[in-house]
Amino acid sequence: MTEPSPDDRSRTASQRGMPHRARRLLASAALLMITFGGLELFYLRMFFADRTELRERLAGLPYRKLPGYPEFLAAVMEQTREGDVIVLLTPHAGFEEGYRYAHSRAAYVLEGRRVLAVLGPDDRRDPGAFDRADVVVGWRVKPPPGIAVTWDGADGFVARRER
Amino acid sequence: MSGTLVLIALALAIGAPLARLATRESNGGALLGFGLLFGSGAIGVLMFALSLIPGGWSRTAIVTAALVLAALAWAAAIRLAPAPLPPLPPLPPHARLLLAPALLILAGHALYATVAPAIEVDFLENWGLKGRIFWSHGAIDWEWLAGEAMWQNHPDYPILLPLLFAFVATVEGSWEDRAIGLLYTAWAAGVLLVAAAELRRSAPRSGVVVPVAVVSLASLAVTPWIGIADGLFLALAGGAALLLRRGTANLDAREIAAGSALLGLAAWTKNEGMTLVVAGAIAVIATAGWRPRLLAGLLPGIVLAGAWGVPRALLGLESDLAAGDPLGRVLEGIRSPGPLLAALGTWTTGRPLLWGGLLLGALVGARELLRRERLLLVLCGTQLAFYLLAYLATPHEIDWQVRWSWERLVSHVRFPLAFAVVVVLTAILVRGGGPEREPAPERES
Numbered sequence: 001m002t003e004p005s006p007d008d009r010s011r012t013a014s015q016r017g018m019p020h021r022a023r024r025l026l027a028s029a030a031l032l033m034i035t036f037g038g039l040e041l042f043y044l045r046m047f048f049a050d051r052t053e054l055r056e057r058l059a060g061l062p063y064r065k066l067p068g069y070p071e072f073l074a075a076v077m078e079q080t081r082e083g084d085v086i087v088l089l090t091p092h093a094g095f096e097e098g099y100r101y102a103h104s105r106a107a108y109v110l111e112g113r114r115v116l117a118v119l120g121p122d123d124r125r126d127p128g129a130f131d132r133a134d135v136v137v138g139w140r141v142k143p144p145p146g147i148a149v150t151w152d153g154a155d156g157f158v159a160r161r162e163r
Numbered sequence: 164m165s166g167t168l169v170l171i172a173l174a175l176a177i178g179a180p181l182a183r184l185a186t187r188e189s190n191g192g193a194l195l196g197f198g199l200l201f202g203s204g205a206i207g208v209l210m211f212a213l214s215l216i217p218g219g220w221s222r223t224a225i226v227t228a229a230l231v232l233a234a235l236a237w238a239a240a241i242r243l244a245p246a247p248l249p250p251l252p253p254l255p256p257h258a259r260l261l262l263a264p265a266l267l268i269l270a271g272h273a274l275y276a277t278v279a280p281a282i283e284v285d286f287l288e289n290w291g292l293k294g295r296i297f298w299s300h301g302a303i304d305w306e307w308l309a310g311e312a313m314w315q316n317h318p319d320y321p322i323l324l325p326l327l328f329a330f331v332a333t334v335e336g337s338w339e340d341r342a343i344g345l346l347y348t349a350w351a352a353g354v355l356l357v358a359a360a361e362l363r364r365s366a367p368r369s370g371v372v373v374p375v376a377v378v379s380l381a382s383l384a385v386t387p388w389i390g391i392a393d394g395l396f397l398a399l400a401g402g403a404a405l406l407l408r409r410g411t412a413n414l415d416a417r418e419i420a421a422g423s424a425l426l427g428l429a430a431w432t433k434n435e436g437m438t439l440v441v442a443g444a445i446a447v448i449a450t451a452g453w454r455p456r457l458l459a460g461l462l463p464g465i466v467l468a469g470a471w472g473v474p475r476a477l478l479g480l481e482s483d484l485a486a487g488d489p490l491g492r493v494l495e496g497i498r499s500p501g502p503l504l505a506a507l508g509t510w511t512t513g514r515p516l517l518w519g520g521l522l523l524g525a526l527v528g529a530r531e532l533l534r535r536e537r538l539l540l541v542l543c544g545t546q547l548a549f550y551l552l553a554y555l556a557t558p559h560e561i562d563w564q565v566r567w568s569w570e571r572l573v574s575h576v577r578f579p580l581a582f583a584v585v586v587v588l589t590a591i592l593v594r595g596g597g598p599e600r601e602p603a604p605e606r607e608s
Contacts, residue, residue, distance in 0.1 A: 004216055018527075026523065026527045030520045030523040031524070035375065035520075039268075040387075043275055043277070047274065061282050062284070108287045131211060
């Protein structure tokens with residue numbers, strides 16, 4: 001008589017523990033639960049979605065806390081040159097109270113420019129940023145005294161510093 | 164869109180022969196899947212190398228270099244490829260029809276991923292911003308990484324994904340933040356093709372069971388977070404896990420080396436890849452024992468992970484996790500785990516039906532799962548343990564950290580974990596849980 005293999009032993013044990021048919025039934029149930037539980041119907045709804053409406057809604061999401069900001073950044077882009085170093089002023093008092101939000105979007109959108117921050121994560125101001133910048137831009141703040149504004153819009157200004 | 168399509172085409176052209184060389188794969192779908200993963204990584208590494216050469220990032224230079232790399236990979240595959248795995252029997256037509264839901268999920272994901280520019284905060288502040296700045300600069304801007312980026316943009320995060328974004332923009336001639344979404348669908352399709360081939364190999368004449376199993380994994384392969392690194396990481400980690408699983412089952416050092424290379428590419432994608440390299444090594448040892456020849460297969464991952472560590476160390480690009488006294492925070496967190504447990508209880512990953520199905524499947528197939536899928540269980544368990552340790556080490560508020568990352572982190576291991584359960588369920592349904600295949604003798608590869 002030959003010794004049963006480990007697989008044979010386990011199969012015997014499995015069948016002893018649970019009838020074969022019940023095991024298959026439970027396995028089918030588990031597979032269906034995984035299939036339907038993981039199913040993301042959102043992707044299937046995309047076939048029937050109004051893509052233009054969805055695109056406009058999604059594209060505005062990163063700027064929803066700063067109404068008019070995309071238009072302001074578009075104006076800054078137009079008023080500045082590739083390679084310009086820009087310092088951004090906003091009315092936010094703290095880094096996490098809005099300045100980070102505004103700065104990160106400006107840094108991303110203003111392609112080819114460097115956007116310096118005047119406010120750090122610890123809310124410490126960096127006055128040296130003014131000295132390193134070619135251009136000062138402000139969103140919903142008044143220009144600091146002593147700089148010549150080169151563009152003044154409804155939501156902000158652009159001032160090129162003489163160096 | 165053209166830059167994205169060129170990236171996918173060149174990734175396949177480079178990656179498919181590399182996959183043939185490294186994995187003994189013979190199945191067309193799996194070659195495409197592995198090809199996308201290896202090829203995407205190869206293009207990222209190529210961009211890194213070309214960044215060291217002045218003018219290296221012109222459109223002509225990067226496309227020519229990628230084509231040369233593809234030609235070399237094909238030549239090597241033709242001359243040096245090992246004996247392929249046995250071919251799989253074709254799926255019967257009615258079983259193929261059952262794959263339609265998986266294709267619909269992928270097509271729907273592609274529509275979602277490309278409907279609008281990427282809007283994730285981490286895309287705007289980190290992955291996309293880095294790609295855009297590198298592309299504007301015409302090379303990796305190390306000065307920016309070590310300077311202005313230091314306080315906001317996680318300069319320590321690996322740069323494979325930004326390099327791929329820069330590749331797309333360089334080919335396109337303009338910054339592209341909408342069509343890149345298609346890359347995420349391609350990577351998901353890649354890891355799903357690999358899983359499908361492994362499922363078919365586990366039950367070659369399964370009829371309709373394997374297609375249903377593939378459909379069950381489709382939604383877990385795609386990621387809703389377009390523009391950030393989790394989609395690529397999930398695909399690389401999933402592909403690596405399945406290769407290590409095969410390598411330990413076949414005692415094949417070549418397959419372990421290929422899986423390890425994907426782990427290394429995961430380390431070039433996210434910091435979590437560093438711990439994944441360690442988790443992979445632990446899982447290989449726990450599954451195949453202490454076999455120096457197999458352990459040598461883990462070297463590619465260690466070398467790749469270390470290669471990113473060099474510039475990171477030279478420039479002092481530190482992780483915020485390392486701020487202050489991380490060890491002290493971990494010890495304190497272990498002593499008082501209440502905040503972490505409360506956060507995990509609050510910010511669950513949802514999907515109770517899915518997790519219930521995985522639990523039921525694990526109970527029904529517990530014996531097979533523990534015996535045959537130990538590698539995937541140890542790999543995923545170890546990686547999850549690293550994630551929990553990272554939560555304890557974080558200098559940020561634990562509740563905030565868990566809220567904004569737990570679901571994404573779990574998605575990294577959910578795919579290989581689900582694969583482990585699904586492949587066992589497939590075996591139960593097809594063969595009543597019998598052995599997948601005869602164990603192979605140890606190879607001298």
